[in-house]
Every structure is written in structure tokens, then in C-alpha cells.
Amino acid sequence: MKNYKIDFEKNNGIVPVIIQDFETGDVLMLAYMDEEAFSLTQSTGHAHYWSRSKKRIWKKGESSNHIQIIREIYLDCDSDTILLKVDQAGGAACHEGYRSCFFRNIKGDEAMINSKPLFNPDEIYKD
């Protein structure tokens, strides 16, 4: 019997998930989970998400091998957002090759790229 209940109903069956690097504290990406993705993440120890564009569950790293190994899972006060602390295989979470998806720093009207990609996406995602 669980002593918590994630509120999937509030937002059409999915909740936002913040993914943070366990060692560095860097925020790597935001993704979404339905109840099955959460359950798979818990049971396998590897991050699974709900793809809103593909409308299916995906295992992070299924194409790139850049899986996310779960270190800790947190739930927020409203039970409608999850925080994962992970070890990021390959070092880069972003499909564009950057360590973090948040690689653009906004100052006024300008967004400046503040890091370098760790891999070339064309070599990783071949299809």
C-alpha cells in the first residue's frame, strides 16, 4: 500500500518530470510520464517517459544508448510533478548533443549558447 499518490489525472494522465544530474546538480531536461512510464522507471531503475509527440512510452537512450540511471526520485507538495536525480550515460541528455537541454541563456532579446555539444546528433540518431 503506497503512502503517496501521484496526481496523473490533473493533466490528462501525464505529469512533468524534471531530470537533474545526481552528481553536479545540473538540470538536464524536462520530460513527461504517465503511470506506466513511472512504474517502468521504478521497476527497471532506468528512466522511461511518455512522448507527447509519438504518443508512446520511450526509454531514454533507446536510440542513443544515453540511458538515465535512477539515483533518487522526489515528489512535489502538490503530487503533480516528479524530480529525478540520475546518472546520465554518455554525459549528454539533449538530443542535440548538449549535456543539458537548457543550453541557451536568455538575456533580454538574446539567447546565447553557453556550452558545446558533446556529440554530433547525426552520428547518434541514424534513422
Place this chain on the structure above:
Amino acid sequence: MKNYKIDFEKNNGIVPVIIQDFETGDVLMLAYMDEEAFSLTQSTGHAHYWSRSKKRIWKKGESSNHIQIIREIYLDCDSDTILLKVDQAGGAACHEGYRSCFFRNIKGDEAMINSKPLFNPDEIYKD
């Protein structure tokens, strides 16, 4: 002329915003912004959000005085999620008095509270 465009349209005019403590790297909360809240945040230097329950813009700290002072703003690769790095006035971002909204650590079927509240919400939110 901006060299970026936040994709508010994708998600009914709002985007999720991850709020991270500038000094410690702790993830404090998740909130949402519409275009006006983003604009107010940029122009005032204090975090403004869109409340999905109240259906209006709110300034973080308008009741509690626990405002968030913007240090850095980041945009993700898909332009549909924002990351704010802030100085959290009063030390606590959560309306329940905790430093972070993510104060419950999930292990299997158990969620365990892993920190202590910094204030008593009943004394802060009087109405």
C-alpha cells in the same frame, strides 16, 4: 528583434518553468508562465507565474514576501520549457514551508519527508 521564440502555443499558451536555487543548485519548484508572466519576470527581475488554479498571473511572494530574484534564465532545445536560476527570499520556495517543493523522497511504495519546514504556513498565509 529577439533571436529566440518561446513556444507558448504548443501547450495552451503556457510553458512549464523549472526553478532552481542559483547558489545551491537545488530544484525548488515547478511553475508555469504565459507570455505576459515571462515579460513581467524579465522587466521586473522578480519571478511571475501563471496560476492554473486561479487563472491569473501571480508574483511569487505576493502573499509570503518570499519573492524570487532572477539570476539567470535558460531556454531548452525545444523552446517549450524555461529554467530560472533564482535567489529565494526567505529561503523557502514551498507554500508548505519547506525549502523545496520536492521534499518527499520516493522509495518503492514509500514517500519519506527528507527535510524540515523553515516556517509555519499558517503564520505566513493568513487569509
